[in-house]
Structures are given as structure tokens and as C-alpha cells.
Amino acid sequence: MGRREREIADALTTADLWKLMRRRVPPIVSEYFRGGADGESALRGNVRAFQQSLTTAYGAVSYDTVDMRTSVVGHDLAVPWLISPVGSIRTLYPMGDAVASRVAGDFGTVMTQSTLSGTPLEDVAAASSGACWYQLYLCGGRDTALRAIDRARKAGFTALVVTIDSAVAGLRILHTKLKPDKAMGPYRGLTVIERVAKAFRKLRLASEMLRHLPWLLRYFGDGGLMEFVNVIDQRGKPMPFTDIASQLAASAVTWADMEWIREAWGDDKPLIVKGVHCAYDARKAEELGASAVIWSNHGGRQQDRVPPVLHLVAHEMPLVGDTQLEFMMDGGIRNGTDILVALSYGLKAVGIGRVTAAGIGAGGHRGLTRAFEILRADLDRAMRLVGVSTVDEIRRRGAELRRESQLHGDGHLPPFVF
Ligand SMILES: Cc1cc2nc3c(=O)[nH]c(=O)nc-3n(C[C@H](O)[C@H](O)[C@H](O)COP(=O)(O)O)c2cc1C
Numbered sequence: 001m002g003r004r005e006r007e008i009a010d011a012l013t014t015a016d017l018w019k020l021m022r023r024r025v026p027p028i029v030s031e032y033f034r035g036g037a038d039g040e041s042a043l044r045g046n047v048r049a050f051q052q053s054l055t056t057a058y059g060a061v062s063y064d065t066v067d068m069r070t071s072v073v074g075h076d077l078a079v080p081w082l083i084s085p086v087g088s089i090r091t092l093y094p095m096g097d098a099v100a101s102r103v104a105g106d107f108g109t110v111m112t113q114s115t116l117s118g119t120p121l122e123d124v125a126a127a128s129s130g131a132c133w134y135q136l137y138l139c140g141g142r143d144t145a146l147r148a149i150d151r152a153r154k155a156g157f158t159a160l161v162v163t164i165d166s167a168v169a170g171l172r173i174l175h176t177k178l179k180p181d182k183a184m185g186p187y188r189g190l191t192v193i194e195r196v197a198k199a200f201r202k203l204r205l206a207s208e209m210l211r212h213l214p215w216l217l218r219y220f221g222d223g224g225l226m227e228f229v230n231v232i233d234q235r236g237k238p239m240p241f242t243d244i245a246s247q248l249a250a251s252a253v254t255w256a257d258m259e260w261i262r263e264a265w266g267d268d269k270p271l272i273v274k275g276v277h278c279a280y281d282a283r284k285a286e287e288l289g290a291s292a293v294i295w296s297n298h299g300g301r302q303q304d305r306v307p308p309v310l311h312l313v314a315h316e317m318p319l320v321g322d323t324q325l326e327f328m329m330d331g332g333i334r335n336g337t338d339i340l341v342a343l344s345y346g347l348k349a350v351g352i353g354r355v356t357a358a359g360i361g362a363g364g365h366r367g368l369t370r371a372f373e374i375l376r377a378d379l380d381r382a383m384r385l386v387g388v389s390t391v392d393e394i395r396r397r398g399a400e401l402r403r404e405s406q407l408h409g410d411g412h413l414p415p416f417v418f
Pocket residue numbers: 032033034046084085086087114115116135163274296297298299300301330331332333351352353354355357
């Protein structure tokens with residue numbers, strides 16, 4: 001076993017894997033995965049809300065096994081978390097999205113592939129022994145989206161996730177200041193001064209990358225700068241890596257789009273709406289044919305001054321009222337107790353974004369497998385210590401498992417890592 005493999009095996013928390021990821025990949029890459037929007041209060045708030053939440057612990061109970069199975073939109077999951085859509089995973093590790101779907105399948109759960117992925121969706125579906133969902137942005141416009149929906153259906157994706165919180169890209173300040181787009185692309189059409197500036201940026205980037213040689217070798221072995229291979233224009237060309245923000249702004253999804261999206265996807269497989277902040281949007285999603293919604297603030301990467309997702313779940317979900325919707329959430333999940341607390345509000349499952357990046361970035365299949373092992377061991381331990389033996393029981397007993405905090409301030413909380 002090499003040093004990295006040993007470090008991955010020794011990781012006890014997802015934060016350990018996050019630190020390994022930050023060491024293995026160059027800052028220009030890892031910062032994309034880390035960043036939140038603006039002052040990053042939503043990013044930190046998502047995590048702090050979990051850290052501040054308390055559980056009870058019923059004593060003198062012991063179980064031979066705990067049962068983590070759940071089901072959501074007709075999918076049986078062996079564990080109550082799934083992979084949230086995370087763009088550009090392929091920059092962390094060769095064929096990163098396919099690696100992620102393989103691990104999700106190994107653990108009996110779902111991989112959600114982002115539209116902003118660099119791996120052909122057919123390869124992602126083929127890599128998993130389980131189900132994959134496709135997350136849709138309308139980058140490139142309606143015809144481009146229709147092509148992707150058709151491919152996703154043919155490749156066997158079993159649910160379509162439409163993200164509604166990205167009318168424009170949030171401002172992730174540090175990553176924007178690194179100006180990755182200014183160092184990429186051809187010199188054609190630039191003034192002399194712009195060419196010199198680009199050459200300097202490329203040089204600086206090259207020296208930064210050379211300090212992460214094992215990552216760099218894999219990156220070039222995997223074809224170098226990725227393209228959005230599932231966002232195909234009418235000439236059959238994939239969207240280049242640089243276009244994200246302008247493409248998102250040019251093709252924001254609206255409720256009016258939901259109708260043709262629903263029609264193209266078909267009624268036989270579920271439609272899920274992601275990025276819901278309020279009961280109004282949840283009801284609207286249901287009206288337009290969604291079977292489930294994901295409460296999410298995009299990991300704090302879009303509108304910054306919004307509540308932590310756990311608070312949205314606590315306050316908004318009961319306001320949805322009489323509904324057939326199933327509920328999930330993502331944002332701030334870092335360990336097993338976080339999952340237990342989230343499920344206690346009645347959710348069917350939770351999503352992991354940055355924990356996926358931590359695992360894949362720390363070391364591909366081995367790294368993400370370790371992240372899943374950590375979550376599984378964590379949740380098993382939390383369930384035994386709280387005194388519940390099934391996910392259904394967590395959902396049913398709900399508030400009985402939680403406790404109000406009488407502590408003030410955050411001096412007692414663990415440090416925020418990611
Ligand atoms: C680097 C990164 C890229 C993301 N890309 C997408 C995306 O392409 N589509 C999407 O719907 N959500 C995207 N998200 C949001 C995640 O799906 C998820 O909502 C969020 O990461 C959950 O918060 P967490 O990172 O604290 O788990 C992205 C998140 C991160 C961190």
C-alpha cells in the first residue's frame with residue numbers, strides 16, 4: 001500500500017478526506033469545489049445548523065443490526081444518502097463521474113450526474129450496478145436539453161432532476177479571482193497585452209500544477225481540459241469548459257419550461273425538482289408533475305443570504321400541507337449524525353455534494369469508497385447510540401429524537417473545515 005492509500009485508509013472523518021483532496025489537487029481546482037457564494041454565510045450556515053442540532057440518546061438498548069434502507073421515488077436505497085449533482089468532477093479524477101456512480105452502485109444507492117459533467121452520461125450509467133439520475137440545466141437551450149434528455153432515457157437514467165436555483169451563477173469570489181478562464185483557451189483574437197497576460201497566467205498555473213504532479217499526470221492521461229460532453233449543440237459540438245456562467249444565464253429554467261421537460265422525459269419515470277427554498281415552490285413543483293423535491297441552497301453557492309437548509313426543512317416543509325411529494329435535502333451533510341438529524345424531519349434521503357468531491361479528490365474509487373464507509377459507520381454508530389434501529393423509525397419518531405439547545409454562541413462547536 002502506498003502512502004496515499006494508507007492515508008485514505010486511515011481517514012476517520014470526511015474532513016480528513018477533504019484535507020487529502022486539498023493536498024492532492026491544485027488550488028485552482030480544489031477552490032472550485034470548496035467555494036460558496038459572496039460572504040459564504042450560507043455555506044457555513046448549512047454546516048453550523050447541523051453542528052448546533054442536538055439529539056437525545058435512549059439508553060440500555062442494543063440491536064444486532066441496524067437497518068439503513070430507505071426508498072424514494074420508487075427506488076430502494078441500501079443507505080439513506082445519495083450523490084448530489086456536482087459539476088466538473090472529472091477535473092478531480094479521471095472519469096470522476098463514472099467512478100462516483102460505481103461507488104454509489106457498490107453501496108446500493110443513486111448517483112446524480114450533473115449536466116456540467118465531463119463524462120459521457122452513457123459511461124456513468126454503465127459504471128453503476130444501481131440507478132443513476134440525470135440533473136438538468138438548460139445550457140445551450142431547449143434543443144440541446146432535449147438531446148440530453150433523450151440520451152439519458154436511452155442510457156437508462158431512472159429519474160430527471162431539474163435544478164431551479166441557478167438563474168445565474170452565484171459569485172464565488174476566490175475562485176473568480178483565480179481567473180481560470182483567463183488562463184485557458186487560444187490566443188487568437190487577443191491584443192498583444194492580453195496575450196502577454198495570458199502567457200503569464202499559463203506559466204503561473206503550470207508551476208502550480210507541477211507541484212501536484214501525480215494529479216497532473218492523471219489529468220493529462222485522461223485527456224486534459226474537459227469539455228461538457230453531454231451539452232451538445234446542433235453541430236454536434238460539446239460545450240467548452242469556459243462557458244458555464246454565460247450559458248447558465250442565457251438559459252435559466254422557468255416554471256413554464258417544466259411542461260415540455262416533463263413531456264420529453266415522460267410520465268413513466270419520476271421528475272424531481274432541486275433547489276427548493278419555500279413551500280410555495282414545492283407546491284408549484286408538485287402541480288407541474290414532480291414526484292419529489294430536494295430542499296437545497298446549492299451548497300451555499302448561489303444566493304448567499306439564505307437560511308441553512310436544515311432550517312428550511314424544519315420551517316418550510318410542514319407548510320407544504322397536504323401533498324404526495326417525497327422530500328429530500330442536501331447541504332451541510334458531513335457525518336452520520338447529520339444524516340440522522342435530517343431524516344428525523346421526515347425526509348426520505350439526503351444528498352452529499354462536497355463529501356463526494358472530498359472522496360473522489362482524495363483518491364478516486366478508493367477515496368469515495370472510504371467516504372461512504374465513514375458515513376455508513378457513522379450513521380450505524382449514531383443510530384445505536386440514539387437508540388433507533390431503522391430509517392423508518394427515525395422518520396416516525398422525529399422530534400422525539402431531537403433536543404433543543406440551551407447553549408449560546410458557537411465556542412463549543414467543532415471548527416468549520418468544509
Ligand atoms: C463543486 C460543486 C458543483 C456543483 N454542481 C452542481 C450542478 O452542476 N448542478 C446542481 O444541481 N447542483 C450542483 N451543486 C450543488 C450540489 O448538488 C448540492 O446541492 C450541494 O453540494 C450540497 O451541499 P454540500 O456540498 O454541503 O453537500 C454543486 C456543488 C458543488 C460543491
